Amino acid sequence: MADFTATVYQNEFLPDGGTDVHAIVTIDCSGAGTAGQTGSGAAGEIIIIDTSGSMGQSAMAAAKEAAQAALAEIVDGTYFAVISGNGAAFLAYPLVQSGPAMVPMDDGTRREAAEAISRLRSGGGTEISTWLDMAGVLFTSVPEVVQRHAILLTDGENNEPGPVLDEAIARATGFYQCDCRGVGVDWKVEEIRRIAQALLGTVDIIPSPEQMAAEFEAMMRQSMSRGVASANLRVWTPQGAQILFVRQVSPTVEDLTNRRTVVNDLTGDYPTGAWSDESRDYHVAVRLAAKAVGQEQLAARVQLAIGDEVKTQGLVKAKWSDDSEQTTRIDPQVAHYTGQTELAQAIQEGLAAKAAGNEELATTKLGRAVQLAKETGNEEATSKLRKVVDVEDEDAGTVRLKKTVEKADEMALDTASTKTTRVRKQ
Amino acid sequence: MTEAPATPPPTQKCPHCGALLDPGDAFCEACGQPVGDPAAAAVPAALDTEKNPLDDVSPISAVTVGPGGRTAETAPAERAPCLECGGVVGEDGYCTQCGTKAPSPRDHFEEKPADWVAGVCDRGIRHARNEDAMALLADGERAVLVVCDGVSNSDDSDIASLAAAKAALEVLRPPLPKGLGVPESVAAAVGKLFTDAAAAANQAVLDTAPDDVRNPPSCTFVAAIADGSVVHYAGIGDSRVYLLPDAGNGRMLTIDDSMAQVLIAGGTPRAEAEASKQAHSITKWLGRDSPDITPRVGKVDVTGPGWLLACSDGLWNYASEPAALAAQIAAAGSTDPHAIATHLVAFANAAGGQDNITATLARVGGAAQPVEGLVTGASAPSSTNGATDVGKNAAPTTGETDG
Numbered sequence: 086m087a088d089f090t091a092t093v094y095q096n097e098f099l100p101d102g103g104t105d106v107h108a109i110v111t112i113d114c115s116g117a118g119t120a121g122q123t124g125s126g127a128a129g130e131i132i133i134i135d136t137s138g139s140m141g142q143s144a145m146a147a148a149k150e151a152a153q154a155a156l157a158e159i160v161d162g163t164y165f166a167v168i169s170g171n172g173a174a175f176l177a178y179p180l181v182q183s184g185p186a187m188v189p190m191d192d193g194t195r196r197e198a199a200e201a202i203s204r205l206r207s208g209g210g211t212e213i214s215t216w217l218d219m220a221g222v223l224f225t226s227v228p229e230v231v232q233r234h235a236i237l238l239t240d241g242e243n244n245e246p247g248p249v250l251d252e253a254i255a256r257a258t259g260f261y262q263c264d265c266r267g268v269g270v271d272w273k274v275e276e277i278r279r280i281a282q283a284l285l286g287t288v289d290i291i292p293s294p295e296q297m298a299a300e301f302e303a304m305m306r307q308s309m310s311r312g313v314a315s316a317n318l319r320v321w322t323p324q325g326a327q328i329l330f331v332r333q334v335s336p337t338v339e340d341l342t343n344r345r346t347v348v349n350d351l352t353g354d355y356p357t358g359a360w361s362d363e364s365r366d367y368h369v370a371v372r373l374a375a376k377a378v379g380q381e382q383l384a385a386r387v388q389l390a391i392g393d394e395v396k397t398q399g400l401v402k403a404k405w406s407d408d409s410e411q412t413t414r415i416d417p418q419v420a421h422y423t424g425q426t427e428l429a430q431a432i433q434e435g436l437a438a439k440a441a442g443n444e445e446l447a448t449t450k451l452g453r454a455v456q457l458a459k460e461t462g463n464e465e466a467t468s469k470l471r472k473v474v475d476v477e478d479e480d481a482g483t484v485r486l487k488k489t490v491e492k493a494d495e496m497a498l499d500t501a502s503t504k505t506t507r508v509r510k511q
Numbered sequence: 512m513t514e515a516p517a518t519p520p521p522t523q524k525c526p527h528c529g530a531l532l533d534p535g536d537a538f539c540e541a542c543g544q545p546v547g548d549p550a551a552a553a554v555p556a557a558l559d560t561e562k563n564p565l566d567d568v569s570p571i572s573a574v575t576v577g578p579g580g581r582t583a584e585t586a587p588a589e590r591a592p593c594l595e596c597g598g599v600v601g602e603d604g605y606c607t608q609c610g611t612k613a614p615s616p617r618d619h620f621e622e623k624p625a626d627w628v629a630g631v632c633d634r635g636i637r638h639a640r641n642e643d644a645m646a647l648l649a650d651g652e653r654a655v656l657v658v659c660d661g662v663s664n665s666d667d668s669d670i671a672s673l674a675a676a677k678a679a680l681e682v683l684r685p686p687l688p689k690g691l692g693v694p695e696s697v698a699a700a701v702g703k704l705f706t707d708a709a710a711a712a713n714q715a716v717l718d719t720a721p722d723d724v725r726n727p728p729s730c731t732f733v734a735a736i737a738d739g740s741v742v743h744y745a746g747i748g749d750s751r752v753y754l755l756p757d758a759g760n761g762r763m764l765t766i767d768d769s770m771a772q773v774l775i776a777g778g779t780p781r782a783e784a785e786a787s788k789q790a791h792s793i794t795k796w797l798g799r800d801s802p803d804i805t806p807r808v809g810k811v812d813v814t815g816p817g818w819l820l821a822c823s824d825g826l827w828n829y830a831s832e833p834a835a836l837a838a839q840i841a842a843a844g845s846t847d848p849h850a851i852a853t854h855l856v857a858f859a860n861a862a863g864g865q866d867n868i869t870a871t872l873a874r875v876g877g878a879a880q881p882v883e884g885l886v887t888g889a890s891a892p893s894s895t896n897g898a899t900d901v902g903k904n905a906a907p908t909t910g911e912t913d914g
Contacts, residue, residue, distance in 0.1 A: 121771070321607075322610075323606070323608070323609050323610030323611075324596070324608055324610075325609075326608050326610070351607075351608070373610075377636050377863075377864070378636075379635075379636040379637040380636060381612045381639070382605070382609070382610045382612055383603075383605035383606075383610035383611075383612065386601075386605075398603070400603055425722070445826070488683065510632050
């Protein structure tokens with residue numbers, strides 16, 4: 086059985102009249118096991134491949150190879166299916182007309198699926214909402230599957246009006262998880278990130294087709310290592326308190342604030358999806374009514390819950406003090422992740438401004454990003470930023486936009502903007 | 512079916528240091544660690560009985576099982592409700608409703624040895640721990656109130672003060688000598704008893720710390736014995752005993768051993784003296800470096816119904832004058848000493864809670880059982896109408912005697 090532990094990093098001391106409590110809660114999971122093998126229900130995997138007309142010959146060949154590499158990583162016994170998508174979604178495997186539309190993996194089904202994938206041809210448009218909806222239908226057809234995960238590959242911009250895709254995302258949200266990858270530079274990071282964030286998955290660029298197989302293999306291996314099908318971050322706050330925000334801040338920044346589902350008057354659940362043996366950090370900020378100096382109270386109970394079973398709990402506290410040495414100290418973890426969150430925002434806003442032709446704003450935002458990346462020791466962000474801007478003064482955050490930028494570099498900076506680094510813990 | 516099973520067997524040992532415990536002890540006398548929730552011990556037996564699995568078996572087999580067996584079957588100790596909002600306190604020690612930290616058993620404890628005797632001892636707001644302590648007993652017509660206030664700039668004063676209060680109570684537990692005839696001989700016997708109690712308390716303080724500790728623990732000491740229509744009292748330091756009759760003026764019985772008292776003795780008005788910088792420096796205390804552990808003792812006759820109050824400076828800081836304390840007792844709107852003590856502590860906390868707060872009360876003056884309506888919030892005599900019958904309530908014959 087998986088073990089969870091929670092560790093809280095915070096400065097619990099508030100000055101007289103202070104109201105806002107910030108804490109980083111690290112949740113560690115160990116002994117997660119393998120997806121679908123822990124006795125709590127079966128796992129299901131769906132591979133969604135873009136077969137629109139824009140997929141050229143080499144991209145199509147690489148996509149097939151990647152899908153087959155992913156098949157090899159799916160553990161025997163796992164239910165699976167393959168969808169090919171263009172202007173509509175098609176069930177590429179298994180070839181059934183009705184009933185359960187996913188089959189358990191074994192040597193035979195793996196071979197059949199590989200053959201089906203090899204027969205795929207490209208053509209048509211890109212209407213991703215139909216792909217997402219079909220994945221939902223397939224998962225629904227096999228009720229014993231309780232852990233649902235999809236991999237989505239696309240190479241182009243969605244041809245549907247925004248609301249159509251958003252409605253499909255909403256239908257899938259909370260039902261299955263989806264990791265998304267874009268190949269080439271003709272897809273929209275913002276669009277695909279919307280899918281991945283809602284469906285608790287990752288988003289990244291695969292700049293060239295030959296990297297695809299390794300990426301798919303890694304993604305599927307990661308998914309199969311998630312022996313905990315689904316868990317929630319459960320946050321209790323005292324009567325009268327206000328949750329300012331709840332964010333995942335490591336390994337990536339994901340704002341969960343608006344994804345709260347009510348448990349009771351004082352408690353809400355925030356989805357965290359499936360867990361492997363891993364560690365994630367959450368930033369919780371709570372506003373309390375100030376109490377007298379010398380008083381102590383609990384600002385939040387931050388728990389990890391599987392169903393209604395609470396696996397671990399961290400306590401976020403508030404103690405009012407008139408000792409300024411205690412109250413002015415900012416916890417290094419809180420400071421670090423506050424900077425990393427701002428970094429992600431600065432990168433995304435800077436790139437959006439650049440795309441909109443607002444060079445002045447783009448320069449300011451990306452300059453700030455360079456500064457924050459250095460301050461928080463995020464070397465990946467630093468190196469990716471340097472492909473987009475010329476840095477004049479890293480500490481001051483003064484930069485110039487490069488005259489010519491590889492589109493792929495800009496997209497890589499965008500997709501990686503939410504990735505965070507950790508600080509050494511005491 | 513309703514016999515209380517919660518009293519631990521007399522041979523129970525401290526889980527921290529192994530010392531023998533007295534039944535009902537909330538803290539180990541030897542090491543000062545909490546050994547159980549006093550509130551848990553007070554859980555009515557009926558609560559346990561409802562959950563008792565033995566209820567399902569036939570009465571015939573049930574009779575063979577004594578209360579001892581039931582003790583083992585009882586549910587885990589119930590936590591007292593949140594002092595702030597009345598909500599349920601979670602396993603993590605915080606209220607599940609308002610998040611207030613539930614005080615540790617040492618930070619807040621209550622005693623009600625009889626329905627006319629009770630006390631509340633509380634950490635207050637500003638201090639990190641509760642260095643006040645109290646020990647109470649009620650026996651027939653007799654009540655003993657002991658309050659000790661640990662000196663905050665010495666080590667382990669919280670352990671010392673509790674040990675001192677308990678040790679003193681043990682000395683004062685046996686009934687006072689009766690039938691000795693002349694008042695002088697009674698006074699001498701009582702004086703000796705208080706001196707012994709202070710010595711026992713002092714020894715308990717000494718025993719809590721090794722000889723070479725840098726800041727040896729120390730504490731104040733007051734004890735009051737209500738015995739029928741007589742109150743005996745003794746004090747060292749600045750904890751106090753008041754007699755607050757329902758009608759007429761109340762009196763502060765003890766005299767502080769403090770710089771404030773030195774100023775008062777020199778002519779400074781009390782309010783000014785108690786507000787002075789050095790007011791809380793005490794001139795006598797219990798502990799290794801104490802200059803003098805002989806209490807100042809006294810006796811007063813009770814001539815009408817009222818309250819005997821022993822308290823620490825955490826309370827009287829906010830209501831030093833007897834009239835102010837009487838007003839707070841009236842404001843409690845209750846005849847239950849526990850409710851009044853709770854109100855007095857809440858009053859001091861609301862006023863800032865700058866120090867630990869202890870309030871212990873015994874009903875005196877011929878009404879051992881408080882009569883409903885005897886003291887009510889609205890009609891309680893406030894200190895301002897004390898002009899009536901001063902002579903009847905003023906201190907009678909015996910005054911304070913040193914030694």
